[in-house]
Amino acid sequence: MTDLNITRLNATDAEFSAQLQNLLAWDESSDFEIHKRVLEIIAQVRSKGDAAVIDYTNQFDHSTIQHADELQIPNAVLKQAWEALPTEQAQALQTAADRVFAYAEHQKLQSWQFIEADGTLLGQKVTPLDKAGLYVPGGKAAYPSSVLMNAIPAKVAGVGELIMVVPTPKGETNQLVLAAAYLAGVDRVFRIGGAQAVAALAYGTETIPAVDKIVGPGNIYVATAKKLVFGKVGIDMIAGPSEILIICDGKTNPDWIAMDLFSQAEHDENAQAILISDDADFLAQVAKSIDKLLPTMERQEIIRASLSGRGALIQVADLAQAAEVANKIAPEHLELSVENPDALCAQIRNAGAIFMGRYTAEALGDYCAGPNHVLPTSSTARYSSPLGVYDFQKRSSLINCSAQGASALGKTASILARGESLTAHARSAEYRI
Secondary structure: OOOOOOEEEEOOOOOHHHHHHHHHOOOOOOOHHHHHHHHHHHHHHHHHOHHHHHHHHHHHHOOOOOOHHHOEEOHHHHHHHHHOOOHHHHHHHHHHHHHHHHHHHOOOOOOEEEEOOOOOEEEEEEEEOOEEEEEOOOOOOOOHHHHHHHHHHHHHHOOOEEEEEOOOHHHOOOHHHHHHHHHHOOOEEEOOOHHHHHHHHHHOOOOOOOOOEEEOOOOHHHHHHHHHHEOOEEEOOOOOOOEEEEEEOOOOOHHHHHHHHHHHHOOOOOOEEEEEEOOHHHHHHHHHHHHHHHHHOOOHHHHHHHHHHHOEEEEOOOHHHHHHHHHHHOOOEEEEEOOOHHHHHOOOOOOOEEEEOOOOOHHHHHHOOOOOOOOOOOOHHHOOOOOOHHHHEEEEEEEEOOHHHHHHHHHHHHHHHHHOOOHHHHHHHHOOO
């Protein structure tokens, strides 16, 4: 047993379903006061434009911006950040970018069409978005990997213009983030964040262009703002805390598994790390590894809070039951640390990303494997997918009727339209008969 108070569950217990539901419960309902504050910020940005954005930026980020032309970070600064990177960092960023790009190339949706016997053409036209907005957290908690994961699929899709916003608290910029923006081909970068940045991207200001879709992670104010502007613009998702679920057959090094659990628990206290195994002794070994390794971690207090608050070690009867539990959880990240991951993967229906085999650490997916690390959380993998090129493409239906096709379809449409008492619809179709 571990002195860290981590929840232990057994899937064969009668109360397991209720216990699991309680473990997964995550109240993401926005605080009413935050909701009101964000609505006010959005209203101010809509009515006052740049002036409101500057006021909020100076207030929340302790900036000293005087004029709107200071909001944009010049592209020359992005280039300089890239060129000044230490060789090792530059090579790692380039390798990650190349792999994300290569994977994204496989995701592009293509237009298609076919012609029916009477000459009528039906099809689908795929078009990239004109403008997309990328929100990137700033300051010390900055993630250059997120820049690559959000920007490169947009670029591969052919988005006309990619606008990035990143807060620079007290004027502090993260050089890796700026370098990643340059490498990924971001068109314009603005030094703003929070709800005001989301509002500016949604509605536009004198300086900041309105976009068609906003993607990227942020705090509760950013998430609430994305909810409230949805409809005016598209959004990628409302992301909850990071999650990892590991299924292990008891034959992987327990230290590896403990560290894989830590890798998501270190994000924040609300992150969720769960291990499932059919081997009770192995669960005990991992608990010992957690105790042994936790004191060596820089973020040990965050990890401790995460594992004791939302973590779990779950015993199952066999791997088939492990798959059933995994499908109920529908995790963001799922590691299949087993002898035959292909067979187990065939039983998985709900997961954001699946990491197969003992050697595939989830952390590789966070940075450089290639697939996107922007993934559905809070069990939304039941119905949604990772961010991809397709999120920056839209589909238009194509219909081109021949005279013969218009006559045949017109008769069917006329009957259905008159059945709905929509006479103009019917007569419009009947003219072509």
